[in-house]
Amino acid sequence: MTTTQAYVNRSVENGTCTVEFFHPQSNSLPSAILNKLAEEILNAGMDPATRVIILRSGGNKAFCAGASFDELTRIDNEADGKIFFSGFAKVINAIRTCGKIVIARIQGKCVGGGVGLAAAADYSIAIKGADVKLSELAVGIGPFVVGPAIERKMGVSDFSSMAIDASMWRSSDWAYQRGLFAECYPGIEEVDAAVMRLTEFLVNSSPDALTEMKKIFWKGTEHWSELLEERAGISGRLVIGEHARKAIAAALSKVSK
Amino acid sequence: MTTTQAYVNRSVENGTCTVEFFHPQSNSLPSAILNKLAEEILNAGMDPATRVIILRSGGNKAFCAGASFDELTRIDNEADGKIFFSGFAKVINAIRTCGKIVIARIQGKCVGGGVGLAAAADYSIAIKGADVKLSELAVGIGPFVVGPAIERKMGVSDFSSMAIDASMWRSSDWAYQRGLFAECYPGIEEVDAAVMRLTEFLVNSSPDALTEMKKIFWKGTEHWSELLEERAGISGRLVIGEHARKAIAAALSKVSK
Amino acid sequence: MTTTQAYVNRSVENGTCTVEFFHPQSNSLPSAILNKLAEEILNAGMDPATRVIILRSGGNKAFCAGASFDELTRIDNEADGKIFFSGFAKVINAIRTCGKIVIARIQGKCVGGGVGLAAAADYSIAIKGADVKLSELAVGIGPFVVGPAIERKMGVSDFSSMAIDASMWRSSDWAYQRGLFAECYPGIEEVDAAVMRLTEFLVNSSPDALTEMKKIFWKGTEHWSELLEERAGISGRLVIGEHARKAIAAALSKVSK
Numbered sequence: 078m079t080t081t082q083a084y085v086n087r088s089v090e091n092g093t094c095t096v097e098f099f100h101p102q103s104n105s106l107p108s109a110i111l112n113k114l115a116e117e118i119l120n121a122g123m124d125p126a127t128r129v130i131i132l133r134s135g136g137n138k139a140f141c142a143g144a145s146f147d148e149l150t151r152i153d154n155e156a157d158g159k160i161f162f163s164g165f166a167k168v169i170n171a172i173r174t175c176g177k178i179v180i181a182r183i184q185g186k187c188v189g190g191g192v193g194l195a196a197a198a199d200y201s202i203a204i205k206g207a208d209v210k211l212s213e214l215a216v217g218i219g220p221f222v223v224g225p226a227i228e229r230k231m232g233v234s235d236f237s238s239m240a241i242d243a244s245m246w247r248s249s250d251w252a253y254q255r256g257l258f259a260e261c262y263p264g265i266e267e268v269d270a271a272v273m274r275l276t277e278f279l280v281n282s283s284p285d286a287l288t289e290m291k292k293i294f295w296k297g298t299e300h301w302s303e304l305l306e307e308r309a310g311i312s313g314r315l316v317i318g319e320h321a322r323k324a325i326a327a328a329l330s331k332v333s334k
Numbered sequence: 335m336t337t338t339q340a341y342v343n344r345s346v347e348n349g350t351c352t353v354e355f356f357h358p359q360s361n362s363l364p365s366a367i368l369n370k371l372a373e374e375i376l377n378a379g380m381d382p383a384t385r386v387i388i389l390r391s392g393g394n395k396a397f398c399a400g401a402s403f404d405e406l407t408r409i410d411n412e413a414d415g416k417i418f419f420s421g422f423a424k425v426i427n428a429i430r431t432c433g434k435i436v437i438a439r440i441q442g443k444c445v446g447g448g449v450g451l452a453a454a455a456d457y458s459i460a461i462k463g464a465d466v467k468l469s470e471l472a473v474g475i476g477p478f479v480v481g482p483a484i485e486r487k488m489g490v491s492d493f494s495s496m497a498i499d500a501s502m503w504r505s506s507d508w509a510y511q512r513g514l515f516a517e518c519y520p521g522i523e524e525v526d527a528a529v530m531r532l533t534e535f536l537v538n539s540s541p542d543a544l545t546e547m548k549k550i551f552w553k554g555t556e557h558w559s560e561l562l563e564e565r566a567g568i569s570g571r572l573v574i575g576e577h578a579r580k581a582i583a584a585a586l587s588k589v590s591k
Numbered sequence: 592m593t594t595t596q597a598y599v600n601r602s603v604e605n606g607t608c609t610v611e612f613f614h615p616q617s618n619s620l621p622s623a624i625l626n627k628l629a630e631e632i633l634n635a636g637m638d639p640a641t642r643v644i645i646l647r648s649g650g651n652k653a654f655c656a657g658a659s660f661d662e663l664t665r666i667d668n669e670a671d672g673k674i675f676f677s678g679f680a681k682v683i684n685a686i687r688t689c690g691k692i693v694i695a696r697i698q699g700k701c702v703g704g705g706v707g708l709a710a711a712a713d714y715s716i717a718i719k720g721a722d723v724k725l726s727e728l729a730v731g732i733g734p735f736v737v738g739p740a741i742e743r744k745m746g747v748s749d750f751s752s753m754a755i756d757a758s759m760w761r762s763s764d765w766a767y768q769r770g771l772f773a774e775c776y777p778g779i780e781e782v783d784a785a786v787m788r789l790t791e792f793l794v795n796s797s798p799d800a801l802t803e804m805k806k807i808f809w810k811g812t813e814h815w816s817e818l819l820e821e822r823a824g825i826s827g828r829l830v831i832g833e834h835a836r837k838a839i840a841a842a843l844s845k846v847s848k
Contacts, residue, residue: 195674217540219547230748234487234513237551240437241457242516242532243539254511254768256748259756275756282757283731283834289825290733294751311546320540323687375845474797476804491744491770494808498692498714499773499789511768569801577797 078129084135085113092128092280094121103142106190110145111164115171122175128287129279130175131272133182134196137296139238139266140207143189146329147315149216158313159306165190171293172197177288179278182272183258184265185205187237192239193223196230196257196295199294203258207249213312214243216328217321225301230253237308243252341392342370343513344378348538349385350377356392360399363447367402368421372428379432385544386536387550388529389455390439392523397438397464400446406473406573406582415570416563420478423562429454432482439529440464440515441522447579449496453487453514456551459528460515464506469570471500473585474578478565482558488512516524536576598649599627601635606642606794608635613649617656620704624659625678629685629777642801643793645786646712647696651779654695659705660843663730672827673820676788679736680705680819685709685731687809690803692793694784697721697772698779706753707737710744710771713808716785721763727826728757730842732834735822739815745769765828786803 083100096117098110106114107188121130134140144161172179172194175186181198187209195201195209203325211227220227220240228236235255253261262268279287294321339358350371355367363371376466377404378387391397401418407416429436429451436453444466452458452466470477470486477484479495485493491510496504520527572578598613612624619629623798634749637646648654658675666672686693686708693711699724709715709723725741727734734741742750749769753761767775777781793801829835 086786094570120815125761135653183687199751209627214539214543214547217543219543219550221550222544224550230746232489232746233551234488234516237456237547238513238516240547240551241536245536255513256746256752256769258747261754278729278758279755282728283829285835286728286731286733286829288483289735290728290754293733293735293738294821308550315540315543315546318542320541320543471800471804474612474800475664476594476800476807478803479808489744489746489770490808491773493772494713494804495770497804497808498793500794542824566806572797572800572803575797575799577800 083107083110085110086115087117089124089126093276094127094129095119095131095133096125097133100145102145102147104134104136104191105142105145106163106164107145107148108161111168112231115164115167118168118171118175118179124178125244128176128181128284129276130177131182131276132194134184139185139191140183140187140318141191141194143191143212144300145331146325149325150329152316155314155317158316159310160313162222162312163306164191164311166309169193169197169223169226169305170302173298173301173320176288176291178291180275182268184268189220190214190223192247192257193226194221197226199291200275201258202260202262202268202275203249203252204265204268205249205261205263207252207258208246209239209249209257210243210246214240216324217318218312218315222305223295224308225298225304226329231257231300238267252313291308340364340367342367342374343357344374346381349383349389350533351381351384351386352390352526353378353388354392355431357402359402359404360586361393361448362399362402363419363421364387364405365421366401370413372421372424373511374427375425375432375436379434384434385541386476387434387436388439388533389436389451391441394441396442397440397444398448400448400469401537403497403582403586407586409573411548412571415496415573416567417477417570419566419569420563422450423566426450426454426483426562427559430555431557432494433545433548435548437529437532439525441525445469445489446477447480450477450483454481454483456548457532458515459519459525460506460509460530461522461525462506462518464509465503465517466496466506466509466514467494467500467503468496470498471580473495475569475572478568479562481553484560486555488514594769597624599623599624599631601631603638603640605792606640606685607645608634608641608643609645609800610636611647611649611762614659618650618663618705619656619659620678621659621662621752622675623697625682628679631761632682632689636691640821641691642798643720643788643790644691644693645696646693646708651698653699653705654697654701655705655708657705657726660839661841664843666830666843669828669831672830673824676823676826677738678818679707680823683707683740683819685817686816687812690802690805692805694786695790696782698782702726703734704737706771707734707740710737711740711803714773714778714789715772715847716755716782716789717763717766718779718782719775719777720770721773722843723737723766724757724760724762725753726757728754730831730838731832732826734823738822739812739818742759743812745771751762804840
């Protein structure tokens with residue numbers, strides 16, 4: 078574990094707002110980072126100088142390892158469990174309702190909630206090797222909150238395959254072919270060039286048209302404010318169960334070794 | 335035709351319930367087998383010792399050839415036609431409502447209703463060469479009862495392609511890429527190893543989490559009890575029409591040659 | 592620009608009705624052609640001698656370049672804009688409601704509304720090299736009218752990817768793998784052989800079964816009569832905006848050079 082602090086940064090340049098999150102443990106997400114991430118995405122949505130949003134994470138390894146195990150292990154009641162998982166609901170709902178196109182730059186692996194972020198973005202550009210795993214069931218819970226975002230992008234078949242076989246990595250090629258990633262490149266330079274090219278195109282496109290497109294892409298998800306909260310309740314209940322406690326403790330002891 | 339009798343077996347070991355069906359004619363399905371299959375899947379769902387269900391068929395050739403031609407040819411009124419096709423509705427609804435994850439082991443080709451079984455399972459593991467064909471239209475009917483299960487897994491595009499071009503085999507690779515099969519392996523040993531690995535993982539997973547996952551996977555299909563019955567009515571009406579009678583007679587005479 | 596006139600032809604032979612459209616500018620679509628196309632598809636639907644409909648375009652280059660730029664540039668008020676885009680709504684709704692299976696023969700590239708036609712058809716058979724691009728955003732509008740047809744066939748992920756990255760060509764292989772095209776062949780002879788083989792099969796199939804299949808394929812799209820009109824209103828409003836006027840003028844000057 079490095080000494081670098083976790084952060085969420087937001088910066089705007091030439092109509093493009095970049096929201097970057099970071100956590101020293103493989104960009105895993107504790108509540109504080111989730112809440113700040115949702116807030117900054119909503120801020121970007123309201124900023125008149127922002128035409129398009131880039132969602133990215135720090136470092137050159139994992140894009141996002143999902144829920145913070147440190148925080149999961151400290152949850153000792155259902156209500157706190159629901160509050161924690163509501164953090165993912167907030168981020169996904171922020172992407173959904175911010176009114177602007179969100180491009181995700183995926184520089185590495187996505188696990189659990191990290192797959193949810195990649196799926197929630199309107200357009201994800203990934204590097205080869207950005208393999209994906211919906212590991213929730215392996216730690217005694219399930220991908221309930223991120224499920225609607227993943228199912229929307231990939232369909233119920235790929236979502237349920239990933240959710241059931243929670244210990245299997247799926248390759249970035251698989252994720253590209255099944256629609257999780259819109260583009261996939263061998264190197265990070267190509268990923269960044271693709272992000273820049275698309276961003277420039279969008280910044281120079283009709284803001285009106287982009288606003289209408291964002292609406293039609295997300296048409297039919299109006300109930301997600303309630304749905305994802307409801308789902309957070311399921312995860313919150315399961316995370317204090319016996320299976321989850323044992324699995325999370327085992328995973329933590331492996332990480333700290 | 336061999337002398338081996340058709341059967342449906344159910345056995346439980348270490349939390350895994352295996353439901354196996356067999357019919358000497360390429361594992362085709364008469365009413366008796368369909369009804370027994372639905373019943374045993376529901377029994378497995380209610381069995382407290384069962385954590386996960388494996389659906390498989392006997393022999394090492396076809397996984398399932400769909401509706402029994404012998405039985406189709408004997409249907410002479412619309413009501414009996416509806417009753418026959420309701421058998422497929424029962425099996426799909428049993429998989430849908432049994433409350434447990436169903437893994438299908440696909441050791442060979444799937445035709446017609448057999449594609450429906452593979453699609454209805456939560457997770458299908460197939461062998462290369464397990465090609466698929468929705469042959470219903472070629473015998474004067476259509477994939478009405480199995481349609482919702484196939485469309486749910488593959489989308490309306492792949493479902494309608496298969497339904498329209500009812501004489502064309504699609505390869506197991508095609509079926510894997512389009513989400514009908516979650517995994518696909520060159521040999522039966524690898525298929526069985528994958529089934530065993532996944533089964534063991536699920537048996538040791540949180541039963542609570544699995545129950546909640548099964549619910550969210552099938553959310554939005556609550557109307558299928560009525561829908562599939564309605565669809566059975568369409569097939570039941572068509573199967574006694576002139577086109578179907580001629581096509582089924584021609585197919586039968588080819589088989590018996 | 593050649594001197595050949597734009598046309599829509601309808602001819603029936605052996606139960607197959609071929610509806611062919613042509614425009615000297617890469618088979619782009621002005622109002623007159625869109626209206627005639629919708630009308631002839633509905634006529635084919637009502638013709639008792641027609642069992643199956645082939646939708647094709649003239650020439651051996653582009654299948655369809657989408658909206659006619661000549662006509663777009665002449666629109667100077669929102670009401671006329673809506674009327675123009677309603678032309679695409681009419682064609683898609685004609686395919687949807689005509690009661691017969693529509694096979695599209697795709698001999699070349701599809702752009703904008705052309706992608707919509709390929710998606711609306713029940714079964715599209717394309718040539719390799721029939722790349723696709725949803726260019727609407729690049730001319731200041733968006734794929735609002737054709738969106739529901741494309742999303743229905745390909746899912747929201749592929750639809751939104753194409754709509755967002757409006758300047759990127761996607762290959763015919765991509766379109767085949769993602770379900771826009773049901774089949775894809777290296778040469779036009781193979782495309783035509785596949786169209787003929789499928790057509791013959793369908794002409795000899797049960798008309799009753801085909802009618803019921805058409806219904807279930809399009810189940811759940813009953814609101815498209817209103818939805819696509821509403822969408823035409825969005826495009827109609829955007830097309831007279833500053834972004835669209837500049838982009839269309841720039842595109843026209845490029846074409847005429």
